[in-house]
Amino acid sequence: xxxxxxxxxxxxxxxxxxxxxxxxxxxxxxxxxxxxxxxxxxxxxxxxxxxxxxxxxxxxxxxxxxxxxxxxxxxxxxxxxxxxxxxxxxxxxxxxxxxxxxxxxxxxxxxxxxxxxxxxxxxxxxxxxxxxxxxxxxxxxxxxxxxxxxxxxxxxxxxxxxxxxxxxxxxxxxxxxxxxxxxxxxxxxxxxxxxxxxxxxxxxxxxxxxxxxxxxxxxxxxxxxxxxxxxxxxxxxxxxxxxxxxxxxxxxxxxxxxxxxxxxxxxxxxxxxxxxxxxxxxxxxxxxxxxxxxxxxxx
Amino acid sequence: xxxxxxxxxxxxxxxxxxxxxxxxxxxxxxxxxxxxxxxxxxxxxxxxxxxxxxxxxxxxxxxxxxxxxxxxxxxxxxxxxxxxxxxxxxxxxxxxxxxxxxxxxxxxxxxxxxxxxxxxxxxxxxxxxxxxxxxxxxxxxxxxxxxxxxxxxxxxxxxxxxxxxxxxxxxxxxxxxxxxxxxxxxxxxxxxxxxxxxxxxxxxxxxxxxxxxxxxxxxxxxxxxxxxxxxxxxxxxxxxxxxxxxxxxxxxxxxxxxxxxxxxxxxxxxxxxxxxxxxxxxxxxxxxxxxxxxxxxxxxxxxxxxxxxxxxxxxxxxxxxxxxxxxxxxxxxxxxxxxxxxxxxxxxxxxxxxxxxxxxxxxxxxxxxxxxxxxxxxxxxxxxxxxxxxxxxxxxxxxxxxxxxxxxxxxxxxxxxxxxxxxxxxxxxxxxxxxxxxxxxxxxxxxxxxxxxxxxxxxxxxxxxxxxxxxxxxxxxxxxxxxxxxxxxxxxxxxxxxxxxxxxxxxxxxxxxxxxxxxxxxxxxxxxxxxxxxxx
Numbered sequence: 126x127x128x129x130x131x132x133x134x135x136x137x138x139x140x141x142x143x144x145x146x147x148x149x150x151x152x153x154x155x156x157x158x159x160x161x162x163x164x165x166x167x168x169x170x171x172x173x174x175x176x177x178x179x180x181x182x183x184x185x186x187x188x189x190x191x192x193x194x195x196x197x198x199x200x201x202x203x204x205x206x207x208x209x210x211x212x213x214x215x216x217x218x219x220x221x222x223x224x225x226x227x228x229x230x231x232x233x234x235x236x237x238x239x240x241x242x243x244x245x246x247x248x249x250x251x252x253x254x255x256x257x258x259x260x261x262x263x264x265x266x267x268x269x270x271x272x273x274x275x276x277x278x279x280x281x282x283x284x285x286x287x288x289x290x291x292x293x294x295x296x297x298x299x300x301x302x303x304x305x306x307x308x309x310x311x312x313x314x315x316x317x318x319x320x321x322x323x324x325x326x327x328x329x330x331x332x333x334x335x336x337x338x339x340x341x342x343x344x345x346x347x348x349x350x351x352x353x354x355x356x357x358x359x360x361x362x363x364x365x366x367x368x369x370x371x372x373x374x375x376x377x378x379x380x381x382x383x384x385x386x387x388x389x390x391x392x393x394x395x396x397x398x399x400x401x402x403x404x405x406x407x408x409x410x411x412x413x414x415x416x417x418x419x420x421x422x423x424x
Numbered sequence: 425x426x427x428x429x430x431x432x433x434x435x436x437x438x439x440x441x442x443x444x445x446x447x448x449x450x451x452x453x454x455x456x457x458x459x460x461x462x463x464x465x466x467x468x469x470x471x472x473x474x475x476x477x478x479x480x481x482x483x484x485x486x487x488x489x490x491x492x493x494x495x496x497x498x499x500x501x502x503x504x505x506x507x508x509x510x511x512x513x514x515x516x517x518x519x520x521x522x523x524x525x526x527x528x529x530x531x532x533x534x535x536x537x538x539x540x541x542x543x544x545x546x547x548x549x550x551x552x553x554x555x556x557x558x559x560x561x562x563x564x565x566x567x568x569x570x571x572x573x574x575x576x577x578x579x580x581x582x583x584x585x586x587x588x589x590x591x592x593x594x595x596x597x598x599x600x601x602x603x604x605x606x607x608x609x610x611x612x613x614x615x616x617x618x619x620x621x622x623x624x625x626x627x628x629x630x631x632x633x634x635x636x637x638x639x640x641x642x643x644x645x646x647x648x649x650x651x652x653x654x655x656x657x658x659x660x661x662x663x664x665x666x667x668x669x670x671x672x673x674x675x676x677x678x679x680x681x682x683x684x685x686x687x688x689x690x691x692x693x694x695x696x697x698x699x700x701x702x703x704x705x706x707x708x709x710x711x712x713x714x715x716x717x718x719x720x721x722x723x724x725x726x727x728x729x730x731x732x733x734x735x736x737x738x739x740x741x742x743x744x745x746x747x748x749x750x751x752x753x754x755x756x757x758x759x760x761x762x763x764x765x766x767x768x769x770x771x772x773x774x775x776x777x778x779x780x781x782x783x784x785x786x787x788x789x790x791x792x793x794x795x796x797x798x799x800x801x802x803x804x805x806x807x808x809x810x811x812x813x814x815x816x817x818x819x820x821x822x823x824x825x826x827x828x829x830x831x832x833x834x835x836x837x838x839x840x841x842x843x844x845x846x847x848x849x850x851x852x853x854x855x856x857x858x859x860x861x862x863x864x865x866x867x868x869x870x871x872x873x874x875x876x877x878x879x880x881x882x883x884x885x886x887x888x889x890x891x892x893x894x895x896x897x898x899x900x901x902x903x904x905x906x907x908x909x910x911x912x913x914x915x916x917x918x919x920x921x922x923x924x925x926x927x928x929x930x931x932x933x934x935x936x937x938x939x940x941x942x943x944x945x946x947x948x949x950x951x952x953x954x955x956x957x958x959x960x
């Protein structure tokens with residue numbers, strides 16, 4: 126059977142010959158970016174969002190087409206252990222690039238908390254900036270800056286308490302880290318029933334996390350006066366948690382795809398790169414969340 | 425039962441026909457060729473922008489273009505040359521040479537390889553498209569400092585998204601390089617037998633993966649500050665425009681080494697060949713490259729000495745920057761020691777490598793001058809800085825790329841090129857690059873600011889010299905194109921070793937010229953005999 130192949134079957138490193146998907150992907154990204162640019166700067170009567178969503182649709186087609194091709198090649202036994210290792214290394218370095226992307230936003234958070242807000246309130250060498258421009262500002266964190274930017278007239282806002290929904294979300298993600306590990310062990314032991322149950326539990330926990338995060342956002346926007354435009358606190362809060370939430374969503378979708386592939390008998394004990402890649406990704410979003418919980422919500 | 429392909433076609437040297445060969449390419453040589461051709465085209469587009477700048481600066485006052493257009497020329501000249509010319513040229517060389525040098529059948533992830541290439545033409549179409557809109561091209565400087573860059577119109581989102589695309593392309597290209605080198609080496613090719621071009625590219629790829637996402641984050645913050653009301657760079661909301669500079673240069677300084685480390689690798693291949701000696705201090709070269717890469721993460725704020733940083737930061741960044749001179753000095757010393765008592769010959773790749781050695785070192789020394797924080801208050805944003813980074817990027821990176829092309833072109837095409845024309849190209853380039861950039865040191869020290877279309881009359885003479893040098897340097901690059909076209913079409917047949925009397929070392933010389941369409945189907949076995957580096 127097709128899925129009975131182990132990665133060691135093929136002696137030669139598989140080099141595909143001609144593929145439409147890369148150029149398709151480039152055109153899709155181009156359309157997506159044009160759509161985004163037109164949405165932001167196109168002005169009246171320009172169908173920017175239509176182009177944008179066409180771009181998104183094409184990207185979705187890209188994923189189905191490209192990954193579908195790779196899956197069928199894998200099922201046909203074309204990949205040997207070397208190809209498998211290339212995929213693994215590629216995924217690890219991709220995750221490292223994601224780590225650095227989040228590092229930029231964490232850097233902004235630390236800079237604002239430890240440098241720019243104290244400087245604006247007169248700390249260190251920046252006394253004159255404070256005295257001449259923002260003499261009324263006494264800093265502290267959370268802060269929406271000397272002009273108290275935000276939706277409320279008086280500039281007031283509240284933060285999301287760490288021990289409410291964020292703590293629940295922490296527990297959800299940590300639990301999902303355990304369930305995916307159980308699923309992984311079951312996969313390697315060939316215990317498909319346990320695998321299916323715990324993999325499903327993992328992505329359900331992921332989607333529940335996203336739902337609770339959306340609830341928290343709604344509350345922040347409507348009741349706490351905490352919005353993207355609420356000064357530097359709102360900026361760092363929503364950009365960090367927003368990009369994280371996006372990654373959880375993507376991770377949960379990937380887990381769901383893997384689950385359907387498991388149902389179809391794919392991802393065997395010997396050949397399950399996709400499962401492990403998504404598991405690594407899932408642990409990565411988990412670790413980022415721990416950073417968020419400590420530095421954004423708690424401290 | 426899925427059909428198991430045996431891919432018999434793999435064994436033949438058959439190229440796919442027509443445009444599909446390029447659009448759907450998965451072959452590392454085809455993709456390398458596309459990268460190199462793209463880089464050459466962008467080199468001329470960026471060069472044309474530089475010609476506009478030099479023409480405008482021929483005289484004080486405003487002559488040919490209005491200041492906004494001049495600003496968009498300086499901005500896009502930099503973006504095109506950095507992201508469109510130098511980086512793709514290095515990726516093209518990596519594509520062509522790394523599989524050949526390590527005995528691999530292809531790059532590790534061939535489809536992603538094609539993806540990372542084809543994103544680039546679209547990214548630059550997006551970037552340059554705004555020249556045709558009401559607001560004109562991006563004009564806030566390639567560094568995109570807020571608040572100035574936030575005042576752009578139509579060009580703002582296209583610039584940001586173009587940079588996102590370039591970043592995605594670079595990250596994919598870098599992942600491919602790392603995976604290829606770490607996973608596809610021929611048996612026996614241990615890491616300390618790796619050709620230095622592979623080593624420097626491996627380290628460059630780490631840098632790319634580490635910093636391109638940071639740039640993506642920085643420009644994303646610009647985007648949200650502009651359109652979605654965030655306050656990252658707005659002091660009224662508690663942010664700080666200087667924070668952008670920190671994030672940008674955390675990307676930007678490693679980026680500088682991304683633009684030069686592969687050049688170090690190229691020169692480390694060429695100088696031993698034409699000195700007929702093994703590279704002196706191979707291990708030291710590897711460790712020096714790694715040290716430079718490591719230090720590049722600790723020096724970013726030397727671009728920001730005048731922003732009013734705390735004194736301790738000024739000192740730290742001044743000293744850490746100077747520290748980089750040590751591993752760089754090791755490299756320059758080793759290249760010189762490689763030539764010491766060697767049997768030198770001066771073929772075009774060697775000529776370009778030698779001028780790289782001289783002129784890059786001049787750029788390195790002016791870099792040391794700029795690293796001195798108190799002195800930098802005088803140099804900041806003057807033509808001295810322009811002279812410095814053009815010495816390291818034009819007579820550094822670009823000359824090394826040309827050296828690489830002259831070194832490996834016969835391997836790619838199977839033909840020798842016109843040596844006389846190549847030497848003419850070299851002498852014109854080497855002389856006029858100095859006429860172009862050396863006077864800019866004087867202009868800068870005398871106080872002429874960069875990125876300004878007009879200047880005080882006392883700067884006229886050196887600006888004319890510089891512009892004259894620029895025009896001749898620019899025109900002489902046409903010789904390079906003529907030479908490449910001639911070499912692709914025909915010429916004396918190149919042997920497998922190409923530089924036979926110099927006995928070049930490396931696996932790429934063990935295959936025929938032109939290199940067969942599919943590289944090593946079965947990996948060769950590597951021993952000390954076919955590497956012979958000098959381990960010290």
